[in-house]
Each structure stands twice: as C-alpha cells, then as structure tokens.
Amino acid sequence: METNEYLEVFIEESKEHIQSLNDHLLELEKNPSDLSMVNEIFRSAHTLKGMSATMGYQDLANLTHKMENVLDAVRNNKLAVNTEILDVVLEAVDQLEEMVLDIASGGEGSKDVELLVEQLDAIENGEEIPAATKKVDDSQEEVSHSSAVNLASTLDEFERTVLLESKEQGFHNLELSISLREDCLLKAARVYMVFEILEQSGEVIKSSPTVQELEDENFDLSFTVLLVTKEDPQEIEKKVMKVSEVDKVQADLFTPGQPTKNGGDEPAPASNGSQTAVAEAPVKKEADKKASANKAPVNNKTIRVNIDRLDALMNLFEELVIDRGRLEQIADSLKHNELQETVERMTRISGDLQNIILNMRMVPIDQVFNRFPRMVRQLAKDLGKQINLEIEGAETELDRTVIDEIGDPLVHLIRNALDHGVEQPDIREQKGKPREGSLKLYAYHSGNHVFIEISDDGAGINRDKVINKAISNGVITSEQSETLTEKQVFQLIMESGFSTADKISDVSGRGVGLDVVKNTIESLGGNITIDSKLDQGSVFSIQLPLTLSIISVMLVEIEEEKYAVPLSSIIETAVIKKSNIMSAHNKKVIDFRGRVVPLINLKDVFEVPGDNEEDDYYSIVIIRKGDKMAGLIVDSFIGQQEVVLKSLGNYLTDVFAISGATILGDGQVALIIDSNSLIM
C-alpha cells in the first residue's frame, strides 16, 4: 500500500498521542476518580489504534487495542485505577513509544508485546496481573474462528438472542454486503467510515471478517456486516454509498435461525459472553469516540510545516536583512528623500516580517518539559524517594533550535537534583522536612532571554565538600579556596572531572555531567548559575537567548576593523578619561559606579595592526558574564544593529573570543565578539 506520504503525519500524530497518554495517565494517578481523564486517555489510545491499524502496524495496533480494553473497563467503572494497573499501562505506553520511534527510524515497528498483552488482558478480566496465558489463547482462537465467510452460520447463541430480541422490538436485522472500489487506497479508513455511519443508525452486531481484521486490512474488497437498526434498508444503502471509494452496497433483511445445538464446538457460555463483548468493543468504542470527538470544539487552526522549510524561509529572510542594511546605508549617503522614506517603510515591514518568522519558529518549552513528569516518577521510584514535581511556565516559548538542544542538559540537571539533591524520605523526616521532596521547574521570559529554573528542597550543596574535592582534584589551590564566594564555589561543581556524590549511582555522578551541561548551555549563548543553601535546597538557573539566528549587536570600530558585540552582554558604554584609569596588579582597571572593573584592550587581544596612538579619552563597552564585568576598550562606537549570525565555517573553528561572523550592509564581514570568553 502506498502509505509513505501518510507516514510522516502518522509518526507526528502518534508521538503527540503518546505524549498525551503519558500526561493524562500521570494526572489520573494523582486523581484516580477523575473519569474525564480516563476519557481523554481513551480517546488518544483509540485514535492511535485506528491510525496504526490503518498504517498496517500490527503490534502497535494490538497493544493499543488491549490497552483500550482496560481503559474501557476503567471508564465503565468495572475496574478501579490503582498503581499496578497504571504501571502496566504506562509500560505499554513506553513500548508504544519505542515502536513509533522504530517506525520513525525506518523500522517495522514490530516488537514482542505478548507479556504486556497478557498483563493487560489479566487486568481487564480482573485477574492477578502475571498469570493470564490461557485467556490470550482463547481470544485468539475466537478471532480465527470468526473469519468464516457465512455470517449467519457463525452467529453464536448470544448474538442470535440479541438479533431475535431486537426483531421482537421492531428493529430490522440487516445483512449488509459492502464492496470497496479496487483502487481504494486506505481500505481500513473506509471501513472505519462505514462503521461510523452504521453506528449512527443502529448497532453493528457482527462483521465478517472481524472488526479487527477489517482494521488491519486483512480482507479483499468486500465485507459483510450484521446491523440492527430501525432505519430502512434503502436509507442505509444510500448513506453508506456516500462514503467515497465504496463500490457497492447491498442491504438485505435477515432472520436469524433458532439457536443451534452445536454447543460442543463453542467455548462455554459464560466466557463466551465476555469474549463477544471484547470482539464488539472496538466497534462500540469507535462510535463513542467519534461522538465525543465531534463534540470537541474546533480550536486553533494549524498546519504542520516541515522545519526545513522554516529554516529555508529564515535563511532567505537573513539575506533580506543583509540587503536591508545595505539599502539603509545607500539611502543615508544619497540623502534622497523619497528613497529614504521608502527604505524606512521597508525597514518597518521587514521588522514585522522578522517578528513573524521568528515567532513561527518559537515552540513552547512544554515540548521539553512534558517528558519530565514521567521521568521523575520513574526516577523517584528507582531511587526510593518521594517527589512532587511542579512545572510552571510550560507555555514559555523558545526558538526551535534552542529547544532541540536544551533537553539533555535539563534531563541531566533533574536527574542530579533527584539523585543528589532530594534526600531519602527517612532522612528528610529526621531533618524536619516533609517526606515528600519537591522539585520545581520554572520557565519565564525576561527581556531577550528565557530563564529556566530547576529548584529542589533537598540537601543543598555542601560548600566544604566542594572545596575539598576541588582541592584534591587540583581544580583550585587551598589558598584560592579561601577567597571564593559562595557562588564561585558552586560554579566549581560544573568544572570537568568533578563529582561530589559519595557513591556513584546509575542515575548520575560519573563526573562527566555538569561540565557538559555548562558547555551546551554556553554554546547556545546562555549561562547557568547555581544557588544553594545547605539542607534547604538548590536552584540551578539557566539563562538562554530567545533566538539564535538574528541578534542585536553594538558595532564598534578598532582601527580599520569592525567588530560586533552582542547587546545581550553589554551593560552600557562609557567614555573614560585616561587619568581615571587605575592600575591594580599590573592590570588596568576603572572605578565604574563604585565597582572595580578590569579593562581589556581589544587592540591587544585581537592584535589589530596599526600604530598605538594614545588618546586622552577611551571609549569603553562594559560587558558582563554573570556577576562579573569587564570593560572593552575600542576606538569608536558605530551603533546598534540587528545582524544575522553566521558561522565561520568548518575550516576555522575555535577562534579565540570570536563566536561567529555577520555580513554588514556594505557587504563586508564583521566578527562577533564572544564576550563570555573574554571574562575569565
């Protein structure tokens, strides 16, 4: 079947549904009586099943189907939610995710799910979870049984009774023969639509092949359905014909014969009933589900766009920004009124356009946060700790490229907080804290940055332990340790080769973690700071730029060369008299608003050619990194500008103090100064 074009959509949607399953299941755990949550879960599971069956992913469909059965029982108050059930269901969701990922990476999405299926069956039948092999065999047998062609002859006693009763109550029993067109591409989808229509007019009692097989496309082109309805056979025919790609429909009245005595062939009546219910279940649920889905309000209209296209759009726009800069320059030098006006207008419009394009690339950080509840739950379990995770500001938006990179560092920090931060419940009690530790994830916007805070109320960082470790690892000397501030001490734990955990665990503590986190965040143009109080907890705050590709810079000139300093790291600019420059430790410093700020002469750092003529005044750009400040001596300020960040290419990597380049209005390349590496 030609389903490739649907594959991408399928994978995307499956991921979404799996995520929503995860979310809602966790909600449900907190609030087991909330049946609306079960409905949500059910809806996701059901859609997932339908989609995977349509796409021909058998195992995926099977597992979801079983899961759905359990959920249905919960929904109908036949089962009470408890942790064991949720564990199995969550495990199933995990498996589903693996399968979808397998499909996404080109695999078949097949997986051995027998054990889980058994467990789910057991739950559904109210048995103990592990032992349930028999039931599986039974129901499988049933499926193979019912694939016989002649529907009437396969009717079991229960179905016959239903048909007879409905006839007595004035319903028609119809036998519908439906054939699909030969060129029908999505057979299962058509079947689904047919069933949906039938369910609106009556009740489907049985179908041949079975619903399961129909959903799996295990049929040729035609199938037969037994329907109990009050409507006219012709009406039904017409309705079904409305489904596209249906070739032929024939509805015949049908009278079930008397119950036969071939009970020997069939399973015992008691289990028989329940099995029929299982076979019928999907059809019914389809109807239920559809009904509720139809009721759901149509909210935002969205389309899916491949991220590559957005990247291409962004690249084109970047070119436009460069030309815009050039136009501005030309207009300025020509002093032609009309031209200037037009250019100004264009600048405004392209400014708006830039906002829109940048916004388009923005995604809520929820995309990263949403996997954490699951992770925290599992980790807390593994570690034997009790954790209450709070997430705030999940709607905060960040550029897609940042989102893609920030996941791993956050995972690491959370693992760290759970493993080393929050104590075991007993210890917490001894310390007079609640047994349940709290972990808070908090994201918010501020200016051109997004801040993410990860705070726990755990043991905090032991300053002395950090210092001792740092000294023994040779990161600092003992003399240095005495002058360090609290924050500087905490920064030490992010140096490479540093791990303060007494014992190394699986979760974290191999000593290669936090420095990687720090590097990743800095490579994104952000920074991370740590605050901690012993026995009260720690806060890791991450500051990230909103976007990576277009940044505001201050252009400065040093001799003939132009450099760009990112506005985000500039505090202010100043012009300082030469006599105000003092000297400390052979370094030039200035007194800037009561603080001693070291000066860096960019001419020396960048070895700018030119004679060192001394001026009486220095132009200084004050930059900062965290709490530290420095003043960059330049020749003159050119002004503020939006520029497009470009890399220097693969040939020139790791150029000191240069984070990239940009193309100015006159077509020349200006280098962007990496102020982080200038401040030690």
Added chain:
Amino acid sequence: MPEESNQDIKAIVFQLNEEEFAISVKQVGSIERMQHITRVPQTAEFVKGVINLRGVVTPIIDLRKRFGLEASEFTESTRMIIVYMEDMEVGLIVDAAYDVIDIPKGAVEPAPEVVGTVDVDYIEGVAKLDSRLLILLNMNNVLSYEEVKALKTVEG
C-alpha cells in the same frame, strides 16, 4: 593518479611566484576577484581572513604564506580560487588564474624529491606539457587541518 587512468585530468592552472600549479576542476567552486577581506585574529598566519562570498562567510588562505614564499602586493590579476573540500569551503589567494587545461594521464609524474622550496607533502605530482611544468596540488594536504591546528597552538 591511477584511479583516473585512461582519462585526462581537467585542471585549473594558476600562477604563484612564477611557477604554475594545477588543481582538479572538481574541487573548484569559482574564481573570484579580490575583495575586502576581514582579518580573523589569532588564527594561523596563512589564514588571511574571511570574505562574504554571496552571503556565505568563507575563509581565505594566502597560498604564498602557506608555501613559505615571500609576500607580494595584490595586483589586478590576483585571484581567489574557491575550493570545496569535504564539508569545508576555502578560498586560496593566487597571483593569477587563467587556464583550464586537460592534462593527459601519461604526462603526470610523481613528485620529485625536491621541487623549489615547497615541502613535498602537498604535491601530488608534476605534469609536463610541452615546455610547461605544472605542479599538481593535493588540496587535503594544502589545507591540512592538523598542521593548521598545530600552528594555532604554537601561536596561541
């Protein structure tokens, strides 16, 4: 170049310090006139800087410096040959670039022990065409990353 036997090698010929060199056209993206080069501080000496090549920031190497030849003023005929190497894009400054010629397979000989003052490792071979002597360059070694890095650390 045994892998290209039976075939002529199409090459761009350029001039550097009175000698003629050749690079396979397959590696050449374009030939550009000189334009403003932005110096990149603290890089290897032969890295002249970067240019804006139609929106792409492209590093430029001064081939004279790379080969240890004496520097000379840029003239009207000075060109930048943009070469593509694996995932890199680099421009080479040469005295002049004028020709595309076919070098018959048989005309190529392995590099002699010593050719001028140039270190042998970036010379792939020498082609004799009539009275001309073309030096075929191995671009990988010309740009040799290890060497660049080594130079960087020495300087830095």
